Amino acid sequence: MAVNPNMPILIVDDYKTMLRIIRNLLRQLGFTNIDEATDGSQALQKLRQANFDLIISDWNMEPMTGLQLLREVRADAKLKHIPFIMVTAESKSENVIAAKEAGVSNYIVKPFNAETLKGKMVSVIGDF
Amino acid sequence: MSVSSKVDPDLGARLDELRDTYGDTVQVEEVVEVVDSLLSTMKGDVTSADMELYNELESLAEYIHSAKAEIAQLRPDDVKEKYLSSASDELDAIVEATADATNNIMDATEIVEEVMAGLEPEVSDKLMEATTKIYEACTFQDITGQRITKVVNALKHIEEKIDALVDAFGSEIDKFKSENPDPVEDGPKEITDEDLLEGPQLEGQGRSQEDIDALLASFD
Numbered sequence: 001m002a003v004n005p006n007m008p009i010l011i012v013d014d015y016k017t018m019l020r021i022i023r024n025l026l027r028q029l030g031f032t033n034i035d036e037a038t039d040g041s042q043a044l045q046k047l048r049q050a051n052f053d054l055i056i057s058d059w060n061m062e063p064m065t066g067l068q069l070l071r072e073v074r075a076d077a078k079l080k081h082i083p084f085i086m087v088t089a090e091s092k093s094e095n096v097i098a099a100k101e102a103g104v105s106n107y108i109v110k111p112f113n114a115e116t117l118k119g120k121m122v123s124v125i126g127d128f
Numbered sequence: 129m130s131v132s133s134k135v136d137p138d139l140g141a142r143l144d145e146l147r148d149t150y151g152d153t154v155q156v157e158e159v160v161e162v163v164d165s166l167l168s169t170m171k172g173d174v175t176s177a178d179m180e181l182y183n184e185l186e187s188l189a190e191y192i193h194s195a196k197a198e199i200a201q202l203r204p205d206d207v208k209e210k211y212l213s214s215a216s217d218e219l220d221a222i223v224e225a226t227a228d229a230t231n232n233i234m235d236a237t238e239i240v241e242e243v244m245a246g247l248e249p250e251v252s253d254k255l256m257e258a259t260t261k262i263y264e265a266c267t268f269q270d271i272t273g274q275r276i277t278k279v280v281n282a283l284k285h286i287e288e289k290i291d292a293l294v295d296a297f298g299s300e301i302d303k304f305k306s307e308n309p310d311p312v313e314d315g316p317k318e319i320t321d322e323d324l325l326e327g328p329q330l331e332g333q334g335r336s337q338e339d340i341d342a343l344l345a346s347f348d
Contacts, residue, residue, distance in 0.1 A: 111267040
């Protein structure tokens with residue numbers, strides 16, 4: 001694995017079950033250093049308190065959505081370099097375009113499988 | 129040529145007064161009042177244009193009155209109380225039940241993963257593949273949850289519209305209800321097969337297995 005399996009990853013989703021699914025899939029892919037947040041504002045707080053090498057976030061959350069989180073991250077000099085993968089059920093072209101314009105690194109549509117998750121992660125952080 | 133353009137000045141002035149009082153948009157329940165008020169001012173020589181207006185207004189009032197009665201008969205209050213609230217509760221229960229089921233499936237899958245460590249690599253790899261598929265399949269809960277939330281929001285929107293309808297036609301609905309009261313059963317009502325098929329019951333509405341065991345035992 002070229003990528004450090006202990007790299008800190010922040011996963012963000014308002015569905016606790018989805019956080020658990022992503023955590024388990026990441027663990028099966030070899031990643032163990034995973035933290036969770038249940039909306040954008042909680043994620044932003046965690047991002048400002050600790051270092052993360054990857055953000056995997058849902059879009060549709062309250063009070064701060066994944067897109068707002070992405071914009072905040074890209075506007076913050078200390079955070080803007082962190083790869084950001086959006087994992088969402090929003091599959092319209094305008095959503096993808098909006099996310100891309102906001103600086104998303106990659107985009108996964110729910111429901112997804114482990115292979116897709118791995119493929120998008122490889123494209124963002126390198127092979128593992 | 130419109131009717132209003134032929135209306136005599138007195139009637140025109142009265143129409144302006146009514147417009148000042150009620151505005152351009154008149155509430156349904158005020159229409160009859162407006163029409164009555166207008167007609168009461170018609171005196172003296174009545175021109176053919178006035179008569180035309182009178183007939184138009186009278187048929188409009190009759191139409192609105194009949195529409196109100198028909199809407200009242202549909203009992204929009206009943207639709208909200210009996211069906212919409214229950215539909216939202218059922219959908220919430222679906223979300224909760226699928227979330228519980230998904231977490232139980234994942235609990236079991238995590239246990240399988242724990243015991244995989246002590247197995248032959250060939251077996252372990254197969255189990256890993258199977259558990260990955262289980263996790264992938266569990267994402268259905270998130271999708272169904274979001275879809276159901278959309279339906280619940282749609283129901284809430286319909287509920288708001290019905291509230292507005294009930295507000296507008298409240299007096300007509302009350303009148304219909306008092307004229308057509310729900311039938312009162314004489315003596316205990318016989319339970320039909322249809323009455324017995326209302327499950328699954330929502331949380332707190334049904335009996336637990338323990339209650340049912342106790343109930344069955346009470347027959348012994």
